[in-house]
Amino acid sequence: MSFMDSLNISGSALTAQKLRMDVISSNIANASTTRTEEGGPYRRKLVVLSEATNDSFSGVMNSLTKNENLGGVEVSAIVEDQSDFKPVYDPDNPDADANGYVMMPNVDTVDEMVDMMSATRSYQANVTAFNAVKLMATKALEIGR
Amino acid sequence: MSIVPISNIQSIVKQIQPITQETDNATVSFTDVFKNALENVNQAEKIVEQDGISVATGQTDDLHTAMIDSAKAELAVAMLVQVRNKALEAYNNIMNMSV
Numbered sequence: 001m002s003f004m005d006s007l008n009i010s011g012s013a014l015t016a017q018k019l020r021m022d023v024i025s026s027n028i029a030n031a032s033t034t035r036t037e038e039g040g041p042y043r044r045k046l047v048v049l050s051e052a053t054n055d056s057f058s059g060v061m062n063s064l065t066k067n068e069n070l071g072g073v074e075v076s077a078i079v080e081d082q083s084d085f086k087p088v089y090d091p092d093n094p095d096a097d098a099n100g101y102v103m104m105p106n107v108d109t110v111d112e113m114v115d116m117m118s119a120t121r122s123y124q125a126n127v128t129a130f131n132a133v134k135l136m137a138t139k140a141l142e143i144g145r
Numbered sequence: 146m147s148i149v150p151i152s153n154i155q156s157i158v159k160q161i162q163p164i165t166q167e168t169d170n171a172t173v174s175f176t177d178v179f180k181n182a183l184e185n186v187n188q189a190e191k192i193v194e195q196d197g198i199s200v201a202t203g204q205t206d207d208l209h210t211a212m213i214d215s216a217k218a219e220l221a222v223a224m225l226v227q228v229r230n231k232a233l234e235a236y237n238n239i240m241n242m243s244v
Contacts (some may be wrong), residue, residue: 007216015209134220145229
């Protein structure tokens with residue numbers, strides 16, 4: 001596994017965490033959205049992370065000969081949280097039902113804030129890992145100087 | 146029915162010999178290796194340049210890809226410089242040899 005491939009592992013994690021952050025931002029932005037294209041209020045979205053495999057020639061070769069194939073992480077799907085919507089009494093709202101209740105999205109802003117902190121820290125951790133790999137490569141170039 | 150003797154085999158073997166020897170001694174010159182490395186660095190630099198344009202014009206969706214490519218290019222250049230230094234050092238050592 002070359003140094004450049006090692007850098008790509010951290011890169012894939014950065015891409016995944018950024019997408020996760022986008023999804024969290026979308027959840028927060030739509031925390032009180034009552035109308036969507038599918039009808040009904042907004043449903044909270046979640047990312048599903050899965051282990052990625054290195055599909056390059058050297059990656060496949062390594063998986064066959066050394067039984068190692070480290071390709072990082074990828075977002076395999078964005079799924080919807082199927083938990084119940086939250087009913088809020090607001091008879092003046094145009095989307096209120098006959099009893100005056102409006103169904104609000106199943107987004108909990110506090111949960112989203114925690115997820116956001118997790119995504120941010122994870123991103124930082126991966127940048128640190130990237131820098132560590134880069135530092136190793138730089139140090140390797142100092143051998144015998 | 147007469148069988149034709151295999152007399153020409155020696156000449157064939159002689160023809161094969163130089164080829165096998167050539168592959169045994171197949172060496173890549175330092176110039177080729179250096180040119181290859183230079184080409185790789187050039188490629189990395191071009192990618193970084195393209196990334197820079199994409200970031201500046203807002204066509205890219207992730208900033209980190211540009212930074213990763215720039216880190217890769219940086220490493221490639223550092224590697225090339227080290228190879229160059231080693232080669233020059235060896236050359237100078239030979240040139241300074243007292244005769």
